[in-house]
Amino acid sequence: MRKLYFLVPGTGGKFACGGLWAELKTLNLAQLVCSADVVTYRQREQGKLFLDDILKEKDLDDVIFVISWGFDIPKLAAKLKNYNVVYHAHSSGYGFRIPASIPIITVSRNTMGYWGQNSPNSLIYYLPNQIPDEFQNLSIKRDIDVLVQVRKSSEYLLQELIPELQKHCKVSVIDSYVEDLAGLFNRAKVYLYDSAEYWAQQRVSEGFGLQPLEAMACGCQVFSSINGGLSDYLDPGINCYKIAGYSKEYDVQRILKVVNTSTALVLPEQFLDEYRSENITKRLKFILEEINDLFDHKKHHVSNIKGLSKLRLAQLSTKRIFHKLMLKYFKDK
Template sequence: MRKLYFLVPGLGGKYACGGLWAELKTLKLAQQICSAEVVTYKQREPDTLFLTDLWTQPHLDQVIFVISWGFDVGKLAQQLQAYNVVYHAHSSGYGFDLPARVPIITVSRNTLGYWGQRSPHSLLYYLPNQISDNFSNVNIDRDIDVLVQARKSSAYLMQDLIPALQQVCTVEVVDSYVEDLSQLFNRAKVYLYDSAEYWAQQKVSEGFGLQPMEAMACGCQVFSSINGGLSDYLDPGFNCHKIAGYSLTFDVQRIQQVLQSGQVGNLPESVLAEYRTANILQRLQVILTEVNAFFDSQPQQQEAITPLTQLRITQLRWQNRWRKVKQRLS
């Protein structure tokens, strides 16, 4: 298999976020299948390749560049158009288009559907993010009634719901980086996550939403928004509860009822298996095999299928209208 270069802007600082950690996890999984290395292109890092330094290396046509940072993907795809490129898609809605020669690997079915519509002639694959085995219920006493992470939380959650809950139960708000979230999730009875407002402001989608699934894996009852990639696995009324359910009073009542019931979250391992390491590795092996075969065959391919551009869509609409007119006239 070709060597993979995972392109990220940097490895920390202002680039530190869930998307970066998820990408680096995917890199480590890929290293169990083939040669793979991280490459930065904005921030130089110690003992790490930098993109502009690669241009002097030979045989770059025998590697695959994996791009993922949504705001930079359009520019990177143009810069790397002479090479083999794969887009590892987390969020959707950035507005760029990609040529069909760039296979797209999505982290959620929600994003898969987005690219299935936007880029119908590209190779598309589904590779969910990994949920590490340390996210599991260790059956300890839960001393936190309600757990919230401030980042990405809505104004309603921070300014209305949390103050109301603090009057009736124990609430812990996390507003800094936590090394091991699994410990906090195992101490909490209820986890609140409301990111729809945040992503609406960013004008892109929730790519996957790791925290609600990690919390459920640890036995938390989850109240969450159901936007973007969260809709892949959250099922209100069955494995979670929809947050911001019409009114503040109704939210407080439902959360209190869950706390009083004493029930822990119950996400079957059969559901989690899709996101555990063994399944991710199996899927990644298949995907990389197909992607390598695609790049092997590219030199022999004839002209690509006509892309579904806005101009093409307009032409098809007018053709359909003219066909209907002719049918009526006949």
């Protein structure tokens, strides 16, 4: 197998976010399958490889560059057009297209569907994000009625719903990094997550939505938006509740009912298997074997399947209209 270089702008500071942590977790799992390393391309970091230095090497056929940072993808894809590249897609909706020469690995089925429509000639795979084993129900006393994290939360959640809930129950609002998030989820009865407003402002999708699934793994009842990748695993009325449902009063009524019931969420036994490291590692091995085969094939063959460019879509539309007119013409004669 070719060596993987996971490209990130940097590994900390202003680049620190859930997408970066998820990418680095994938790197750690990839190292169980093949040789893999992190490479930065915006800032040099001590002890880390830097992209411009690597590109000075003469023969890079035994390397695959894994790109993932959404807004940087068009520039990176152009810079690396002569090399083996894989797009590890988290969010969708950035507006760019991916050529057939770049396989796409998506973190959610929602994102997979997006790229299946927009890059129909690319190889496309599904590889969910990992839920580490520490996220499990410890069956301890839950002393927090309602838990919410400020980041990505809507104005409605922070300015309307939370103040009302604070009149009736114990609410914990987190606005900083949490060292033991699994422990915190085990202390909470209800976790609130409402990211639809945040991602609408960013004009891209919720790629996966780790926190609601991590909370569920810890037995926490979840009230969440169902946008983007959240729709992969959230099933309102079955394993979660839809937040911002009709009115603030109705939300408060439903949340307090769950708080007062004080019953931990019990998921089907196999529900989390899909997101644990064992399954993801097996999937990744199979995916990488196929991708390596493609890059072997690409050395001797060009892509020759017509894509769905704007020009071709216009041509297809013209043909369809002409065909309908001809059918009508001969029918009326």
